[in-house]
Amino acid sequence: MLDPKVCQQLRSIVGDSSFRDDQEALITHSYDGTPMQQAVPDGVIYPSSTKEVSEIMKVLSAHRIPLISRGSGTNLCGGTVPNNGGVVMVMHRMNKILEVDLENLTAVVQPGIITKEFITHVESLGLFYPPDPSSMAISTIGGNIAECSGGLRGLKYGTTKDYVIGLEAVLPSGEILRTGGKLMKDVAGYDLTKLLVGSEGTLAVITEATLKLIPLPTYKKTMLALYTDLYGAARTVSKIIENRIIPATLEFLDNPTIRVVEDFARIGLPVDAEAILLIEQDGDEAAVERDIARIIEICKQENASEVKVANTQEEALQLLTARRSAFTALARIRPTTILEDATVPRSKIADMVLRINEIGLKYNVQICTFGHAGDGNLHPTVATDARDHEEIHRVEQAFEEIFDAAISLGGTITGEHGVGTVKAPFLEWKVGAAGIEVMKGIKLAFDPHNIMNPGKIFAKESRKRLVLHK
Amino acid sequence: MLDPKVCQQLRSIVGDSSFRDDQEALITHSYDGTPMQQAVPDGVIYPSSTKEVSEIMKVLSAHRIPLISRGSGTNLCGGTVPNNGGVVMVMHRMNKILEVDLENLTAVVQPGIITKEFITHVESLGLFYPPDPSSMAISTIGGNIAECSGGLRGLKYGTTKDYVIGLEAVLPSGEILRTGGKLMKDVAGYDLTKLLVGSEGTLAVITEATLKLIPLPTYKKTMLALYTDLYGAARTVSKIIENRIIPATLEFLDNPTIRVVEDFARIGLPVDAEAILLIEQDGDEAAVERDIARIIEICKQENASEVKVANTQEEALQLLTARRSAFTALARIRPTTILEDATVPRSKIADMVLRINEIGLKYNVQICTFGHAGDGNLHPTVATDARDHEEIHRVEQAFEEIFDAAISLGGTITGEHGVGTVKAPFLEWKVGAAGIEVMKGIKLAFDPHNIMNPGKIFAKESRKRLVLHK
Numbered sequence: 012m013l014d015p016k017v018c019q020q021l022r023s024i025v026g027d028s029s030f031r032d033d034q035e036a037l038i039t040h041s042y043d044g045t046p047m048q049q050a051v052p053d054g055v056i057y058p059s060s061t062k063e064v065s066e067i068m069k070v071l072s073a074h075r076i077p078l079i080s081r082g083s084g085t086n087l088c089g090g091t092v093p094n095n096g097g098v099v100m101v102m103h104r105m106n107k108i109l110e111v112d113l114e115n116l117t118a119v120v121q122p123g124i125i126t127k128e129f130i131t132h133v134e135s136l137g138l139f140y141p142p143d144p145s146s147m148a149i150s151t152i153g154g155n156i157a158e159c160s161g162g163l164r165g166l167k168y169g170t171t172k173d174y175v176i177g178l179e180a181v182l183p184s185g186e187i188l189r190t191g192g193k194l195m196k197d198v199a200g201y202d203l204t205k206l207l208v209g210s211e212g213t214l215a216v217i218t219e220a221t222l223k224l225i226p227l228p229t230y231k232k233t234m235l236a237l238y239t240d241l242y243g244a245a246r247t248v249s250k251i252i253e254n255r256i257i258p259a260t261l262e263f264l265d266n267p268t269i270r271v272v273e274d275f276a277r278i279g280l281p282v283d284a285e286a287i288l289l290i291e292q293d294g295d296e297a298a299v300e301r302d303i304a305r306i307i308e309i310c311k312q313e314n315a316s317e318v319k320v321a322n323t324q325e326e327a328l329q330l331l332t333a334r335r336s337a338f339t340a341l342a343r344i345r346p347t348t349i350l351e352d353a354t355v356p357r358s359k360i361a362d363m364v365l366r367i368n369e370i371g372l373k374y375n376v377q378i379c380t381f382g383h384a385g386d387g388n389l390h391p392t393v394a395t396d397a398r399d400h401e402e403i404h405r406v407e408q409a410f411e412e413i414f415d416a417a418i419s420l421g422g423t424i425t426g427e428h429g430v431g432t433v434k435a436p437f438l439e440w441k442v443g444a445a446g447i448e449v450m451k452g453i454k455l456a457f458d459p460h461n462i463m464n465p466g467k468i469f470a471k472e473s474r475k476r477l478v479l480h481k
Numbered sequence: 482m483l484d485p486k487v488c489q490q491l492r493s494i495v496g497d498s499s500f501r502d503d504q505e506a507l508i509t510h511s512y513d514g515t516p517m518q519q520a521v522p523d524g525v526i527y528p529s530s531t532k533e534v535s536e537i538m539k540v541l542s543a544h545r546i547p548l549i550s551r552g553s554g555t556n557l558c559g560g561t562v563p564n565n566g567g568v569v570m571v572m573h574r575m576n577k578i579l580e581v582d583l584e585n586l587t588a589v590v591q592p593g594i595i596t597k598e599f600i601t602h603v604e605s606l607g608l609f610y611p612p613d614p615s616s617m618a619i620s621t622i623g624g625n626i627a628e629c630s631g632g633l634r635g636l637k638y639g640t641t642k643d644y645v646i647g648l649e650a651v652l653p654s655g656e657i658l659r660t661g662g663k664l665m666k667d668v669a670g671y672d673l674t675k676l677l678v679g680s681e682g683t684l685a686v687i688t689e690a691t692l693k694l695i696p697l698p699t700y701k702k703t704m705l706a707l708y709t710d711l712y713g714a715a716r717t718v719s720k721i722i723e724n725r726i727i728p729a730t731l732e733f734l735d736n737p738t739i740r741v742v743e744d745f746a747r748i749g750l751p752v753d754a755e756a757i758l759l760i761e762q763d764g765d766e767a768a769v770e771r772d773i774a775r776i777i778e779i780c781k782q783e784n785a786s787e788v789k790v791a792n793t794q795e796e797a798l799q800l801l802t803a804r805r806s807a808f809t810a811l812a813r814i815r816p817t818t819i820l821e822d823a824t825v826p827r828s829k830i831a832d833m834v835l836r837i838n839e840i841g842l843k844y845n846v847q848i849c850t851f852g853h854a855g856d857g858n859l860h861p862t863v864a865t866d867a868r869d870h871e872e873i874h875r876v877e878q879a880f881e882e883i884f885d886a887a888i889s890l891g892g893t894i895t896g897e898h899g900v901g902t903v904k905a906p907f908l909e910w911k912v913g914a915a916g917i918e919v920m921k922g923i924k925l926a927f928d929p930h931n932i933m934n935p936g937k938i939f940a941k942e943s944r945k946r947l948v949l950h951k
Binding site for chain 2: 113117137158159161165170173186190194196199202210226249253255256257295298354358387422423425427428429438443447449450451453455468
């Protein structure tokens with residue numbers, strides 16, 4: 012519960028209707044996209060300007076009240092659950108595209124703009140903002156920046172980090188920090204811009220972003236390849252890259268995912284296929300046609316049982332359905348869907364999928380794996396039931412072993428979802444004790460009183476790594 | 482002077498011949514590529530492994546002895562001058578390419594490898610490492626990482642930061658930190674990889690780097706356009722980008738530079754031209770030819786007095802000579818050459834060049850400006866004489882005003898050279914008091930006893946910004 016005086020101070024900054032502490036507001040901001048994570052905040056505030064954010068932070072700092080900034084809360088790591096209570100700051104009112112600069116190919120936006128709206132706007136100008144997290148129809152650019160969102164186009168175009176070139180952010184003290192600018196080169200001191208991207212709201216509140224745009228590719232082609240052998244699909248992925256072709260999209264679905272998707276979408280996928288690759292290339296027409304022709308050859312060399320190339324945009328959309336409906340299809344088979352993002356070097360995808368399947372059998376949990384094969388970012392997904400504590404325990408053990416397998420293969424515990432609370436106990440496996448210590452020091456430099464999204468990234472206790480006991 | 486016991490400890494780690502404290506070694510490591518910056522270290526050490534670096538750091542930490550890690554010392558910001566004495570660590574013995582992974586398109590290198598050697602090696606495999614600082618024939622990858630080096634290909638391909646995806650680094654304590662990996666996506670905690678890139682040796686010693694490679698473009702075309710009007714050249718730059726063309730290279734020379742270059746190289750440049758643009762495009766042949774045709778059109782629309790397109794590789798090299806010989810040509814006209822890298826949004830290039838010329842007149846100093854027009858990264862260069870204190874004072878005033886002008890136009894004090902000691906007094910102009918405070922906190926988190934390249938980035942006193950007095 013907040014002190015009534017604090018509530019009054021907050022109301023006087025944003026206006027009565029933009030601060031709420033009624034039950035409805037508190038409950039609806041007690042969770043995000045992550046299953047089985049919930050904690051009720053003490054208040055919810057909706058600022059309309061950087062100045063208001065700054066004033067709010069001064070009040071919260073003075074009273075050491077936790078602040079959880081969020082956009083649409085679509086994250087999958089418990090990143091915006093107010094575990095320690097405090098005030099949830101919803102950025103939706105700060106949702107303007109302030110500028111698209113056609114000379115410098117940059118945009119300046121407020122954090123609350125919906126990613127898809129922004130993408131649609133810049134594409135109408137012949138420009139391209141590539142980061143395309145699956146949540147983009149609902150998620151905000153600010154949330155994408157906080158989590159360093161990836162997406163299907165990461166292999167060729169990179170992730171959110173690669174497109175954020177300047178930030179305005181409010182520090183816990185209320186001070187306003189400005190980093191970078193409309194500059195492709197800037198080495199004035201430590202790179203605070205890239206440090207804030209992916210910092211999960213634990214360092215500062217992002218109030219404005221300068222984004223890099225690139226020319227929109229003029230041509231695109233979509234294809235699908237089916238395999239009866241997992242390694243054939245994996246070798247195809249490696250061979251495409253070895254042939255110096257970087258596709259715009261290079262997605263993977265394993266057999267359990269194919270079954271679930273076909274059951275849901277009835278699009279004629281062969282349920283005995285071991286793997287499907289969804290491949291897109293974009294760019295100049297001649298180059299795209301040449302790349303696609305070469306990719307078809309490689310698929311056939313690797314014994315793809317079928318290769319389908321879309322000849323129209325409608326056909327392309329149909330092929331994309333298999334991948335796009337994966338999460339929806341999975342979400343309907345059991346009450347709880349847990350989607351993870353263990354990531355490995357792309358050459359290790361087949362090894363990782365086989366390890367995941369072994370782990371699923373060992374713990375008797377149903378794991379479907381799909382994801383971004385081109386950049387090794389897999390989404391092992393478990394359909395389960397949060398009410399069944401025994402099963403959930405097995406699911407947790409399985410994921411622990413999956414993270415361990417990813418690390419053993421030279422990978423990481425999270426490719427694009429962030430650490431939040433869900434992966435905090437495993438962070439040390441990836442970054443080591445030295446990495447954790449340095450990160451804690453950075454946190455302290457920004458947030459000496461630990462009021463910025465406390466309880467995220469850093470766990471009270473790190474899990475011991477299974478591999479140590481083997 | 483180091484305590485003889487410390488010298489003995491250091492010798493026992495690296496062997497007698499790899500630690501030196503004789504006058505020759507000390508004097509030759511008292512300066513780097515920056516004019517008028519010199520300070521003698523107390524010792525020079527040449528480690529051959531990460532383990533040795535770690536052992537060395539433990540000794541230096543215990544005795545609070547400053548450590549200045551360096552490659553070839555080509556930097557232009559005083560970044561590797563041992564201002565506070567201490568031990569200079571030269572990384573040249575750790576110069577191996579440990580791996581080029583053709584499946585994952587990554588390379589693992591030690592920091593002491595010469596950039597050009599590395600580039601040549603990966604190009605022989607049909608791969609591409611784009612960062613190409615002018616110093617690349619001498620500079621090391623480790624030095625490039627420390628300074629986040631740019632180069633001529635930054636506009637289209639980004640800078641060093643965009644290609645470093647994993648690091649091994651030794652902390653002042655001797656602990657070994659490992660970040661990232663062969664991963665295109667990794668959001669496990671704060672991005673320490675990008676933070677270490679450009680940290681100028683003030684946080685840790687980089688002992689190994691995992692680099693991202695991309696397919697080598699198959700085709701390239703080079704052209705030159707001459708202008709009698711500076712704004713015509715500037716409008717050409719903006720219009721190329723507005724036409725959704727991102728050239729591989731888009732370089733600029735102003736009239737004073739053209740005169741100096743022609744006087745030196747005798748390549749037939751018209752000395753009355755106000756500006757030259759050197760433009761290269763690479764990629765797929767059809768796309769390159771189409772882009773170059775469109776660029777020629779734009780140059781003509783903007784009244785280029787002459788447009789030359791290279792039809793052979795020899796002709797391309799000849800056109801490149803104008804830009805490549807700029808620094809050499811300038812370096813021979815007076816005893817001291819000071820080359821800066823004030824950077825502005827690309828749409829502000831003409832405004833910036835005119836401001837630089839006004840400032841040159843005001844302080845009666847000879848400023849030649851050339852650089853990377855495509856990314857707004859200009860190199861205003863002064864030919865002067867370090868022995869003439871009165872003139873040097875005017876040069877310093879002129880640069881101060883140039884930095885101020887860059888900031889006023891939305892730019893930065895350094896695009897690719899780093900802060901070092903030379904730009905430390907101006908850093909606050911760019912990042913503000915809040916930025917400095919946060920950066921100092923980060924420094925403290927890594928280096929609590931301030932032994933890592935002390936005196937760099939952070940100035941004892943920041944300069945007051947001129948604009949405040951206007």
